[in-house]
Amino acid sequence: MAQKPSIPKGTRDFSPVEMAKRNYIFNTIKEVYALYGFQQIETPAMENLSTLMGKYGEEGDKLLFKIQNSGDYFRGITDEQLLSRDAAKLASKFCEKGLRYDLTVPFARYVVQHREELALPFKRYQIQPVWRADRPQKGRYREFYQCDADVVGSSSLINEVELMQIVDTVFTRFGIRVCIKINNRKILSGIAEIIGQADKIVDITVAIDKLDKIGLDNVNAELAENGIPAEAIEKLQPIILLSGTNEEKLQTMKEVLKDSETGLKGVEECEFILSKLNGLNNEVEIDLTLARGLNYYTGAIFEVKALDVEIGSITGGGRYDNLTGIFGMPGLSGVGISFGADRIFDVLNQLDLYPKEAINTTKLLFVNFGEKEADFCLEVLKQVREAGISAEIYPESVKMKKQMSYANAKQIPFVALVGETEMQEQKVTLKNMESGDQSMLTISELIETLR
Helix, strand or coil: CCCCCCCCCCCCCCCHHHHHHHHHHHHHHHHHHHHCCCEECCCCCEEEHHHHCCCCHHHHHHCCCEEECCCCCCCCCCHHHHHHCCHHHHHHHHEEEEECCCCHHHHHHHHHHCCCCCCCCEEEEEEEEEECCCCCECCECCEEEEEEEEEECCCCCHHHHHHHHHHHHHHHHHCCCEEEEEEEHHHHHHHHHHCCCHHHHHHHHHHHCCHHHHHHHHHHHHHHHCCCCHHHHHHHHHHHCCCCCHHHHHHHHHHHCCCCHHHHHHHHHHHHHHHCCCCCCCEEEECCCCCCCCCCCCCEEEEEEECCCCCCCCEEEEEECCHHHHHCCCCCCEEEEEECHHHHHHHHHHHCCCCHHHHCCCCEEECCCCHHHHHHHHHHHHHHHHCCCCEEECCCCCCHHHHHHHHHHCCCCEEEECCHHHHHHCEEEEEECCCCCEEEEEHHHHHHHHC
């Protein structure tokens, strides 16, 4: 017996129902992005390795999927190099291209390569798969989608405000209650500065970012392990445990950071963003433990948590001041967000929030009783589809039970029955599969009912 085929670990097949759900997510996000004036671009699945290497750190370089050159890739390689078994060096000889690791570096390359064609500020969105040679585990895949939106070429905080409004609009449409958490890299830099540990900013923020997961005692222990003096850790306690309203938190931080120009600038930016976000459907909260990749972000940072499901961040983003500097075009500021489609998929599943019409692609099935009846149904089908109603006919004239089982399996809500009587009267008997109710309708009545 032939061996059953399989797919690589860390990848997935998606069934028709799963694809309908995923398309609902992608289409909702696309519609909202377009509503705010963002334009869609796509970049190739593979980039030159010279574009990707060195942009994600040493660990990131290891997680890049490299594509073997076609043809004689041994040409120019000595026996000595082959026998050295130096995987990294040999890969650089064998491979000139790789699968994209994220959408941000390809976007930076796109902006630099097409800078003469772009009107700044440039508002782009991109929904495409990325690949990482990571160890597969629950919730972590080697192939997954990112749903990014960025504004480059503008340092205005209006962009941050609009991105938060986009987040609010998307999750309101999904029916997911969320908390939008906001912080600022400048505040975090100011905190490190006033406790005399400016050079330890990354260690400090990486530790306090784990507060929810490991608790205060373990955070303090990690700070100590990273060489933060006990006196500095003591000064951090009221900041880490800061509570109250957003206004109270910011007022406290003004006092704490009064000797840090950078820190006060971060507080001012947070105040501006919050002042413009009145009337959102979802909660917005200042969270000083929010860090998000500090080597990358330079200003406001965001993270979104679902309130009714235990799951990690479902959206994140922030301001970066030098997106294109890695490609020799410094000084172009930008800000962006990325929706976690896979986690949103899980949240919508757990809360059962998918609209029926998003999952049930076929609305009406015509039962096939024979050649004459099928010819009549095909004429009606044409009119039904022209009216924008998704419909199909069972291709064979088989037992009624089999055709009804097909409708149930595909969760088709309505079935059309056409026999001698219906053909004589130019009508269709419509059956509601959920209630079992039946009624004979004219073609125009059928279309109106299904609309």
